[in-house]
Amino acid sequence: MPIRIRPSEITSESVYLRRRQLMGAALAAPLLALPGCSDAHQEAVPPTPQAEALTSWADVTNYNNFYEFGTAKTDPAKHAHTLVTRPWGVTIAGEAEVTGHFELDDLIQPHQAQERIYRLRCVEGWSMVIPWLGFPLADLLKRFRPTSRARFVAFETLADPRQMPGVRQRILQWPYREGLRIDEAMHPLTLLATGLYGRELPNQNGAPLRLVVPWKYGFKSIKSIVKISFVEQMPPTSWNLSQPNEYGFYSNVNPAVRHPRWSQKTERRIAGSGSKLFAERIPTLPFNGYADEVASLYAGMDLRLWF
Numbered sequence: 611m612p613i614r615i616r617p618s619e620i621t622s623e624s625v626y627l628r629r630r631q632l633m634g635a636a637l638a639a640p641l642l643a644l645p646g647c648s649d650a651h652q653e654a655v656p657p658t659p660q661a662e663a664l665t666s667w668a669d670v671t672n673y674n675n676f677y678e679f680g681t682a683k684t685d686p687a688k689h690a691h692t693l694v695t696r697p698w699g700v701t702i703a704g705e706a707e708v709t710g711h712f713e714l715d716d717l718i719q720p721h722q723a724q725e726r727i728y729r730l731r732c733v734e735g736w737s738m739v740i741p742w743l744g745f746p747l748a749d750l751l752k753r754f755r756p757t758s759r760a761r762f763v764a765f766e767t768l769a770d771p772r773q774m775p776g777v778r779q780r781i782l783q784w785p786y787r788e789g790l791r792i793d794e795a796m797h798p799l800t801l802l803a804t805g806l807y808g809r810e811l812p813n814q815n816g817a818p819l820r821l822v823v824p825w826k827y828g829f830k831s832i833k834s835i836v837k838i839s840f841v842e843q844m845p846p847t848s849w850n851l852s853q854p855n856e857y858g859f860y861s862n863v864n865p866a867v868r869h870p871r872w873s874q875k876t877e878r879r880i881a882g883s884g885s886k887l888f889a890e891r892i893p894t895l896p897f898n899g900y901a902d903e904v905a906s907l908y909a910g911m912d913l914r915l916w917f
């Protein structure tokens with residue numbers, strides 16, 4: 611059941627952590643149980659090591675990339691209040707038996723929100739540890755019965771200049787677009803998030819519905835989704851369109867493949883403000899530490915070529 615919290619309740623990570631301790635065992639179960647995941651990937655999702663400190667609520671919600679609201683890290687928190695997230699429609703299109711326009715609540719209601727603590731690593735070299743609420747994307751996609759021609763899944767963000775000041779500038783080609791190969795989209799780690807820290811997703815984090823693909827660079831985790839298409843060909847993506855030499859389609863976190871402007875060998879967790887904004891550098895792990903779960907998806911592929 612989605613965890614509903616009164617708007618009057620101020621969520622800080624301490625409130626959240628206390629609530630989490632109380633819920634203890636109840637939360638542990640959904641982390642390990644994975645009903646309805648694809649046949650090829652029945653493995654359980656590993657709980658994040660206890661030692662991993664969560665990035666604070668303040669950092670997760672004030673240090674953002676959401677270019678539809680500006681390019682500065684603090685712009686989304688400042689400007690995303692103009693985004694209207696209800697009513698919200700999502701169009702399902704392409705190679706599936708069921709397609710059409712759906713109200714968000716009809717889409718998400720059948721799914722039980724589970725908590726998933728994932729590391730998110732931005733290609734810029736910083737990372738966070740975020741307690742998401744959401745459900746496997748696969749569970750939603752299967753309801754539309756994709757056909758055998760559905761080899762990729764394409765996603766689009768809302769692009770409304772009245773709600774999104776950044777869309778009035780041509781920083782990227784709008785709408786923001788991303789894509790996954792169908793097996794990546796169906797992988798049980800791939801999450802559709804509706805919340806974080808036990809409450810609804812703040813606008814700046816991609817309300818009301820965003821993707822979280824923990825083994826890929828942050829930009830693959832597209833926010834405020836209004837369209838999902840099953841397609842036969844590899845779909846264009848916003849970052850690849852704008853800088854094809856810097857951003858490939860796959861964008862798996864890979865310390866061995868450097869970005870022309872930022873090394874991918876190490877990263878720093880976002881931690882606090884001012885001089886303490888970044889913690890010390892730590893090595894970046896292949897597939898962001900999720901290699902045991904996802905490396906097999908890329909067996910036989912040259913990941914320098916398919917970066």
Ligand SMILES: Nc1nc2c(c(=O)[nH]1)N[C@H]1C(S)=C(S)[C@@H](COP(=O)(O)O)O[C@H]1N2
Nearest residue numbers: 674675676677732767786828829831832833
């Ligand atoms: N629509 C949209 N989605 C987006 C982005 C964006 O600019 N627009 N930025 C991406 C990038 S670069 C990152 S690192 C993550 C950041 O997610 P967060 O702000 O919730 O941490 O969102 C991704 N999703």
Ligand SMILES: [Mo]
Nearest residue numbers: 732733828829
């Ligand atoms: Mo990013």
